[in-house]
Amino acid sequence: xxxxxxxxxxxxxxxxxxxxxxxxxxxxxxxxxxxxxxxxxxxxxxxxxxxxxxxxxxxxxxxxxxxxxxxxxxxxxxxxxxxxxxxxxxxxxxxxxxxxxxxxxxxxxxxxxxxxxxxxxxxxxxxxxxxxxxxxxxxxxxxxxxxxxxxxxxxxxxxxxxxxxxxxxxxxxxxxxxxxxxxxxxxxxxxxxxxxxxxxxxxxxxxxxxxxxxxxxxxxxxxxxxxxxxxxxxxxxxxxxxxxxxxxxxxxxxxxxxxxxxxxxxxxxxxxxxxxxxxxxxxxxxxxxxxxxxxxxxxxxxxxxxxxxxxxxxxxxxxxxx
Amino acid sequence: xxxxxxxxxxxxxxxxxxxxxxxxxxxxxxxxxxxxxxxxxxxxxxxxxxxxxxxxxxxxxxxxxxxxxxxxxxxxxxxxxxxxxxxxxxxxxxxxxxxxxxxxxxxxxxxxxxxxxxxxxxxxxxxxxxxxxxxxxxxxxxxxxxxxxxxxxxxxxxxxxxxxxxxxxxxxxxxxxxxxxxxxxxxxxxxxxxxxxxxxxxxxxxxxxxxxxxxxxxxxxxxxxxxxxxxxxxxxxxxxxxxxxxxxxxxxxxxxxxxxxxxxxxxxxxxxxxxxxxxxxxxxxxxxxxxxxxxxxxxxxxxxxxxxxxxxxxxxxxxxx
Numbered sequence: 001x002x003x004x005x006x007x008x009x010x011x012x013x014x015x016x017x018x019x020x021x022x023x024x025x026x027x028x029x030x031x032x033x034x035x036x037x038x039x040x041x042x043x044x045x046x047x048x049x050x051x052x053x054x055x056x057x058x059x060x061x062x063x064x065x066x067x068x069x070x071x072x073x074x075x076x077x078x079x080x081x082x083x084x085x086x087x088x089x090x091x092x093x094x095x096x097x098x099x100x101x102x103x104x105x106x107x108x109x110x111x112x113x114x115x116x117x118x119x120x121x122x123x124x125x126x127x128x129x130x131x132x133x134x135x136x137x138x139x140x141x142x143x144x145x146x147x148x149x150x151x152x153x154x155x156x157x158x159x160x161x162x163x164x165x166x167x168x169x170x171x172x173x174x175x176x177x178x179x180x181x182x183x184x185x186x187x188x189x190x191x192x193x194x195x196x197x198x199x200x201x202x203x204x205x206x207x208x209x210x211x212x213x214x215x216x217x218x219x220x221x222x223x224x225x226x227x228x229x230x231x232x233x234x235x236x237x238x239x240x241x242x243x244x245x246x247x248x249x250x251x252x253x254x255x256x257x258x259x260x261x262x263x264x265x266x267x268x269x270x271x272x273x274x275x276x277x278x279x280x281x282x283x284x285x286x287x288x289x290x291x292x293x294x295x296x297x298x299x300x301x302x303x304x305x306x307x308x309x310x311x312x313x314x315x316x317x318x319x320x321x322x
Numbered sequence: 323x324x325x326x327x328x329x330x331x332x333x334x335x336x337x338x339x340x341x342x343x344x345x346x347x348x349x350x351x352x353x354x355x356x357x358x359x360x361x362x363x364x365x366x367x368x369x370x371x372x373x374x375x376x377x378x379x380x381x382x383x384x385x386x387x388x389x390x391x392x393x394x395x396x397x398x399x400x401x402x403x404x405x406x407x408x409x410x411x412x413x414x415x416x417x418x419x420x421x422x423x424x425x426x427x428x429x430x431x432x433x434x435x436x437x438x439x440x441x442x443x444x445x446x447x448x449x450x451x452x453x454x455x456x457x458x459x460x461x462x463x464x465x466x467x468x469x470x471x472x473x474x475x476x477x478x479x480x481x482x483x484x485x486x487x488x489x490x491x492x493x494x495x496x497x498x499x500x501x502x503x504x505x506x507x508x509x510x511x512x513x514x515x516x517x518x519x520x521x522x523x524x525x526x527x528x529x530x531x532x533x534x535x536x537x538x539x540x541x542x543x544x545x546x547x548x549x550x551x552x553x554x555x556x557x558x559x560x561x562x563x564x565x566x567x568x569x570x571x572x573x574x575x576x577x578x579x580x581x582x583x584x585x586x587x588x589x590x591x592x593x594x595x596x597x598x599x600x601x602x603x604x605x606x607x608x609x610x611x612x613x614x615x616x617x618x619x620x621x622x623x624x625x626x627x628x629x630x631x632x633x634x635x636x637x638x639x640x641x642x643x
Binding site for chain 2: 032033034035036037038039040041042044045057058059060061062064065068069070072073076077090091093094097099100101102103104105107108111112115116247248275277278
């Protein structure tokens with residue numbers, strides 16, 4: 001097996017390779033002055049099973065085109081199979097026609113992946129599992145939730161932050177005083193799975209998972225403005241917001257506002273994909289949040305790191321599935 | 323000719339609107355961009371059973387421009403357009419049309435296939451880098467020539483003792499064609515060497531043909547960083563040419579191309595607007611821009627009326643006699 005790294009997330013490719021005790025195979029990606037790219041595979045791949053690691057986060061189009069070119073080069077050079085590890089699948093939210101006259105952008109992407117000869121796609125925490133239905137090739141849909149459960153189990157030992165409005169004591173948080181929160185209706189499935197994964201004792205009587213609540217919000221399609229209409233489910237002192245991705249950060253900020261308004265004292269945020277568009281890092285750092293956990297499906301540039309952020313690695317999960 | 327639609331992405335809306343003006347049609351711009359950089363398309367007009375012409379050169383920002391094109395094609399297809407015509411005046415990645423080294427993709431073929439898979443029924447290009455690319459897809463691909471646009475402008479110069487030159491051996495056929503169409507005295511060929519490992523640099527070495535005291539017209543399909551064309555121009559000047567002009571279809575003007583134009587002894591560069599030209603290119607004292615809008619408008623009219631494109635529009639510079 002040979003692993004190749006596109007330019008979108010080289011550290012992740014390195015980490016996956018390390019877990020497999022191999023090294024990343026050399027690939028030349030030249031960018032011409034007019035922004036066209038030329039890809040070149042630098043060692044023989046004849047009859048090899050090849051893996052290309054390339055999340056299609058921003059710049060999404062350049063990352064997709066680069067992936068297509070790499071796959072094309074591998075296939076034309078005789079690779080036996082090509083597995084595309086696309087931990088974050090760009091355009092996945094455009095998976096149906098919202099309003100007449102629109103494209104189904106994600107289907108164009110899927111068709112192209114299939115046409116260039118990708119044999120298998122490995123991805124993480126899709127926004128909706130409906131996206132899977134578009135593929136004819138096999139898709140391994142993995143989740144970072146197992147990484148999150150480990151962290152959440154140990155959150156109890158997290159000392160309270162020095163927020164003046166909650167008194168600033170550093171006592172441990174009672175497990176029963178926690179609730180998982182989905183910031184929107186679309187995340188219910190995810191939050192239910194996580195709740196079950198966090199059931200205190202799967203063999204005994206304590207089969208009920210961690211309590212959960214869902215924020216019901218309205219998005220104004222014209223202005224993009226989000227408002228909270230209600231929260232379904234009982235809240236607790238500590239809320240753990242779980243989402244598939246953080247883009248502009250407004251969903252989280254809106255959720256934090258609604259939770260604090262209703263008396264929640266301590267908030268943790270977990271999200272798989274750190275899209276971090278616009279000034280999300282600033283919004284998150286300044287929000288009344290203890291800590292934000294994301295994964296390395298998308299490489300986070302130095303400038304988008306912030307104090308409250310902790311990055312968990314999905315490299316091990318990917319390596320196990322290769 | 324009644325009911326067809328014109329639309330364009332973000333890469334050269336100016337050209338699209340110029341075509342719309344000639345054809346007296348509205349040009350819609352259905353592309354918007356989300357904050358994370360993902361493109362969204364929404365076409366508001368009814369497309370059912372109509373021909374949809376999408377005008378979108380795939381440069382600058384080739385990757386975004388290609389994606390915009392694909393998404394517009396998808397939206398048109400889902401809107402039940404009866405025929406989707408992708409007008410790609412400049413076709414990005416067209417230079418990666420073969421395996422010039424081992425283990426490289428054939429990127430031009432891949433891009434062409436993507437356009438086909440997305441649902442285009444026809445491709446129309448202007449001066450594609452190599453005509454064999456038309457074979458990359460199974461749908462019809464018409465390539466028309468900017469000579470239709472450039473020749474009248476060149477003829478206005480009334481250049482006596484004209485010699486048409488090619489800046490490299492690959493352009494000899496084009497230069498020969500222009501020489502014939504302009505009734506030139508002769509042709510000249512500059513030989514250059516290109517180092518594949520450095521990718522973009524090239525330098526002129528020597529030439530065949532007599533240019534002393536002549537007015538020389540260099541022809542090429544594109545000006546990228548300008549290295550090839552301008553070193554050829556300087557070389558020709560150093561061999562005693564009276565004047566050196568260049569007629570170029572696609573003006574990428576990448577990197578320091580304009581600085582090179584400044585420093586070069588080239589007298590004029592006549593270029594078309596197949597791709598959006600930056601303001602400083604348009605305003606540069608040595609450039610003259612001629613629009614391919616009349617050519618493309620006429621091509622659309624021919625497609626709509628079912629007339630032959632080659633009969634009226636193709637002044638094919640590669641046809642030698």
